[in-house]
Amino acid sequence: MSSQDIPEENLPVAQADGADLEKHGDNPFADPGLPPHEHRIQDIDERAAKRSERTVAFLFTLSMLATIGFIASYVAFPVDKSIYVWPIGHISALNFALGMTLGVALFCIGAGAVHWARTLMSDEEIADERHAIEAPPEVKAKVLADFKQGAKESAIGRRKLIRNTMFGALTLVPLSGVVLLRDLGPLPEDKLRHTLWAKGKLLVNQNTNEPLRPSDVAVGSLTFAKPEGLEEHDHDFQTQIAKAALMIVRIEPDDIKDKQELEWSHEGIVAYSKICTHVGCPISLYEQQTHHVLCPCHQSTFDLTDGARVIFGPAGHALPQLRIGVNEEGYLQALGDFEEPVGPAFWERG
Amino acid sequence: MSTTTASSTEKRKAPAGERVADWADGRLGIYSLAKANMRKIFPDHWSFMLGEICLYSFIIIILTGVYLTLFFHPSMNEVEYHGSYVPLQGQLMSEAFNSTMHISFDVRGGLLIRQIHHWAALIFVAAMLVHMMRVFFTGAFRKPREVNWLFGFLLLVLGMFTGFTGYSLPDDLLSGTGVRFMQGAVLSVPIVGTYLSMFLFGGEFPGGDFVARFYSVHILLLPGIMLGLVVAHLILVFYHKHTQFAGPGKTNKNVVGMPLLPVYMAKAGGFFFLVFGVIAAISALASINPIWALGPYRPDQVSTGAQPDWYMGFSEGLIRVMPGWEINLWGHTLVLGVFIPLVIFPLVLVAIAVWPFIESWVTGDKREHHILDRPRNAPTRTAFGVAWLTWYFVLLIGGGNDLWATHFHLSINSITWFVRIAFFVAPVIAFIITKRICLGLQRRDKDKVLHGRESGIIKRLPHGEFIEVHEPLSQEQLHTLTAHEQNKPLELGPTVDENGVERKVKGSQKLRAKLSQGMYGEDSQIPKPTAEEYKEITSGHGHH
Numbered sequence: 038m039s040s041q042d043i044p045e046e047n048l049p050v051a052q053a054d055g056a057d058l059e060k061h062g063d064n065p066f067a068d069p070g071l072p073p074h075e076h077r078i079q080d081i082d083e084r085a086a087k088r089s090e091r092t093v094a095f096l097f098t099l100s101m102l103a104t105i106g107f108i109a110s111y112v113a114f115p116v117d118k119s120i121y122v123w124p125i126g127h128i129s130a131l132n133f134a135l136g137m138t139l140g141v142a143l144f145c146i147g148a149g150a151v152h153w154a155r156t157l158m159s160d161e162e163i164a165d166e167r168h169a170i171e172a173p174p175e176v177k178a179k180v181l182a183d184f185k186q187g188a189k190e191s192a193i194g195r196r197k198l199i200r201n202t203m204f205g206a207l208t209l210v211p212l213s214g215v216v217l218l219r220d221l222g223p224l225p226e227d228k229l230r231h232t233l234w235a236k237g238k239l240l241v242n243q244n245t246n247e248p249l250r251p252s253d254v255a256v257g258s259l260t261f262a263k264p265e266g267l268e269e270h271d272h273d274f275q276t277q278i279a280k281a282a283l284m285i286v287r288i289e290p291d292d293i294k295d296k297q298e299l300e301w302s303h304e305g306i307v308a309y310s311k312i313c314t315h316v317g318c319p320i321s322l323y324e325q326q327t328h329h330v331l332c333p334c335h336q337s338t339f340d341l342t343d344g345a346r347v348i349f350g351p352a353g354h355a356l357p358q359l360r361i362g363v364n365e366e367g368y369l370q371a372l373g374d375f376e377e378p379v380g381p382a383f384w385e386r387g
Numbered sequence: 388m389s390t391t392t393a394s395s396t397e398k399r400k401a402p403a404g405e406r407v408a409d410w411a412d413g414r415l416g417i418y419s420l421a422k423a424n425m426r427k428i429f430p431d432h433w434s435f436m437l438g439e440i441c442l443y444s445f446i447i448i449i450l451t452g453v454y455l456t457l458f459f460h461p462s463m464n465e466v467e468y469h470g471s472y473v474p475l476q477g478q479l480m481s482e483a484f485n486s487t488m489h490i491s492f493d494v495r496g497g498l499l500i501r502q503i504h505h506w507a508a509l510i511f512v513a514a515m516l517v518h519m520m521r522v523f524f525t526g527a528f529r530k531p532r533e534v535n536w537l538f539g540f541l542l543l544v545l546g547m548f549t550g551f552t553g554y555s556l557p558d559d560l561l562s563g564t565g566v567r568f569m570q571g572a573v574l575s576v577p578i579v580g581t582y583l584s585m586f587l588f589g590g591e592f593p594g595g596d597f598v599a600r601f602y603s604v605h606i607l608l609l610p611g612i613m614l615g616l617v618v619a620h621l622i623l624v625f626y627h628k629h630t631q632f633a634g635p636g637k638t639n640k641n642v643v644g645m646p647l648l649p650v651y652m653a654k655a656g657g658f659f660f661l662v663f664g665v666i667a668a669i670s671a672l673a674s675i676n677p678i679w680a681l682g683p684y685r686p687d688q689v690s691t692g693a694q695p696d697w698y699m700g701f702s703e704g705l706i707r708v709m710p711g712w713e714i715n716l717w718g719h720t721l722v723l724g725v726f727i728p729l730v731i732f733p734l735v736l737v738a739i740a741v742w743p744f745i746e747s748w749v750t751g752d753k754r755e756h757h758i759l760d761r762p763r764n765a766p767t768r769t770a771f772g773v774a775w776l777t778w779y780f781v782l783l784i785g786g787g788n789d790l791w792a793t794h795f796h797l798s799i800n801s802i803t804w805f806v807r808i809a810f811f812v813a814p815v816i817a818f819i820i821t822k823r824i825c826l827g828l829q830r831r832d833k834d835k836v837l838h839g840r841e842s843g844i845i846k847r848l849p850h851g852e853f854i855e856v857h858e859p860l861s862q863e864q865l866h867t868l869t870a871h872e873q874n875k876p877l878e879l880g881p882t883v884d885e886n887g888v889e890r891k892v893k894g895s896q897k898l899r900a901k902l903s904q905g906m907y908g909e910d911s912q913i914p915k916p917t918a919e920e921y922k923e924i925t926s927g928h929g930h931h
Binding site: 064065066067068069070071072111116117122125128129131132133134135136137139140141142143144145146147148149150151153154155158159160162163164165166167169170218221222223224225228229243261263269270272274275276278279280282311312315316317318319321322333334335336337347349350351352353354380381382383384385386387 | 426427428465471479492493494495496498499502503531564567568570571572574575576577578579580581582584585586587588589590591592593594595596626627628635636637638639640641642643644645646649650651653654656657658659660661662663664665666667668670671672673674684685686687688689690691692693706707708709710711712713715718719720721722724725755757788789799800803836862863865866869870918921922925
């Protein structure tokens with residue numbers, strides 16, 4: 038802390054006056070020293086001390102009983118039995134019994150020990166000296182001299198070639214560890230740009246597992262769909278549905294304000310990515326009257342009549358829309374993949 | 388070692404305990420260790436037990452955590468549920484979720500240990516925050532304890548992340564949502580975000596790796612570092628000795644209290660059992676993270692009212708109230724709406740962590756401080772601390788804006804706007820109010836010292852005037868109320884010397900003088916009563 042241009046005596050510390058007070062002989066604020074020890078009732082009345090002893094022993098005994106109760110509960114209560122405990126309601130009997138007995142067993146040991154310390158052990162305050170943390174100057178001088186001697190004997194300052202190559206080696210060697218991290222995962226490539234949706238893939242209802250027809254989608258309902266061929270048992274189901282999850286609503290075509298939205302819809306049925314463009318929560322709240330959808334995680338709100346643009350909350354851009362149509366058999370189908378990446382934005386998204 | 392040979396020549400046979408101790412001393416040097424520490428003095432103050440709650444809940448977490456690892460399977464392989472919880476029969480879920488269900492419903496006492504583990508974690512982080520506030524508001528972080536302040540701060544940060552990786556392990560619907568949030572935040576990092584996400588999850592989200600990876604981070608890496616830090620923290624507490632409040636007989640050069648053996652050992656040791664007992668009772672009565680009610684994680688499903696554990700709430704607040712700014716340029720996206728909260732998240736914590744270093748730079752104080760400040764006697768520091776807490780709680784409100792809206796029938800939009808404005812305004816208001824309260828309390832102390840304590844006795848004087856009798860304070864009280872130091876602000880001194888040559892003052896020194904004015908200037912402290920003032924008032928005419 039260099040303060041060349043500030044006189045040391047101007048630093049706040051030099052002006053502190055607390056310590057000087059002690060110098061005045063008749064200072065009314067002087068430290069009177071430790072107050073005399075006051076005896077507790079247990080120090081002077083043996084009967085009170087006996088009472089304390091019994092209290093402590095009682096607490097320790099209670100703890101022993103509670104531990105026995107714990108073991109008994111473990112054996113006695115079936116794991117699936119539930120009991121009614123006012124005012125909590127129905128809870129697991131075993132959990133309640135084990136927890137309470139363990140709690141009492143532990144608490145009583147603590148309460149006993151603290152009561153013992155407070156009433157029976159000496160409560161006379163003792164003053165201990167402190168010693169400065171800093172080493173005295175001669176110790177410091179010795180250490181510095183030792184260090185200099187050691188450094189000189191190693192010749193690290195004189196033989197610069199050794200020093201520099203050693204630093205070089207030590208700097209490089211951790212690189213091996215960094216390189217090893219490479220295979221933690223694949224490179225992003227264009228993985229975040231594609232989903233399972235493709236031209237001709239049917240929209241399959243998540244609840245019934247049946248392909249959807251336009252007539253299945255009523256005004257005011259919110260339907261969740263997945264691409265045909267994706268089954269819950271698939272090993273990559275979670276990863277695929279995390280991108281492909283779709284929500285479908287039907288809006289009166291006259292109410293659709295966005296031109297492209299209308300073109301990409303079928304008879305007012307619009308399909309949007311269910312994954313919020315903020316940080317990726319699945320959007321699941323739907324206001325039937327306004328066709329607003331809301332993400333329950335961070336409350337981003339999207340207007341499905343207007344290209345799913347953001348009308349409130351922290352999301353940065355509209356939900357991607359899936360272009361849909363109907364195949365020859367009258368089922369709703371995708372007319373391609375999403376044209377932009379679904380889910381949260383990222384650097385390469387563009 | 389000549390003494391041992393001398394004593395061994397004596398024919399007297401030492402008691403068994405002593406012989407064991409002798410054996411250990413010959414190999415570990417325990418007598419020298421015990422000489423310094425067995426009767427070590429610990430001052431008594433209720434606020435000193437806050438740190439103990441942290442230590443004990445940490446021990447409880449380790450004990451219960453080891454038990455949980457005996458049953459938990461950190462795997463994301465899909466299995467069908469066939470345990471004893473009927474509503475989830477036949478559901479597909481990860482082995483992690485399945486084994487957590489097994490712990491909760493089929494292992495006797497498993498649910499209790501799981502709940503103790505989770506409750507203790509919440510209490511651990513809460514206790515660390517409160518303990519840190521104790522250290523902050525009393526100035527216990529001053530030299531020589533700055534390093535220990537940093538150790539403690541690191542423990543708080545690591546505790547938060549250990550908690551996050553821990554509650555993500557069961558792979559339930561709520562925690563999976565939290566992991567997704569984290570992944571979305573990682574994606575927002577410019578240039579490397581997608582790479583970080585791919586490396587973290589072993590591919591696309593959620594993939595099949597993160598539970599196993601979080602597991603090794605949660606049970607080995609972070610707790611290992613934390614255990615080291617806790618040990619270092621405690622060694623430093625022992626080495627520095629405890630701080631104490633000013634009082635009769637208590638100086639900066641001594642430590643007044645009870646010895647480790649027996650009083651403090653009984654009190655502190657007993658307190659471990661009290662903390663453990665209370666957490667066990669809470670876990671018996673209050674369910675925590677009922678994963679069976681949430682169900683296994685599915686990236687396309689979510690529940691309403693999703694909340695992280697409380698200590699992550701402020702980051703949730705940041706992400707919820709931030710406007711959704713996105714900049715698209717030259718084929719790239721800068722996701723400011725997510726990235727800015729991600730950057731502010733550590734800065735919120737750092738803001739409080741750097742205060743001790745700012746304060747020591749401003750005061751230029753290089754002395755050791757073992758006497759604690761009463762918060763009122765350091766008004767600027769106290770006001771800063773309260774402003775920081777206000778900031779933190781404003782963000783917590785933001786993090787739970789949906790719950791505030793539904794519980795208090797408020798508009799979520801107005802809560803969000805309130806938080807956006809309060810984020811900037813509330814800390815300033817809190818700062819001003821706190822400082823005024825501190826100054827008021829200083830005035831009251833001064834009044835008490837000079838005019839005595841209000842006795843509540845009303846006296847009627849012969850001419851009819853009513854006065855309240857003030858009782859003079861004892862010397863103990865007078866000393867306690869005037870023992871604190873009052874720094875004076877830094878003066879830059881004349882910038883022109885006697886020859887009319889202008890002295891260059893560095894910008895940093897000007898800032899230092901400004902800050903010092905703010906902290907110790909006329910508006911920032913009430914001059915404490917002097918002995919002369921006191922004598923003048925008490926020696927003269929009767930006072931009232």
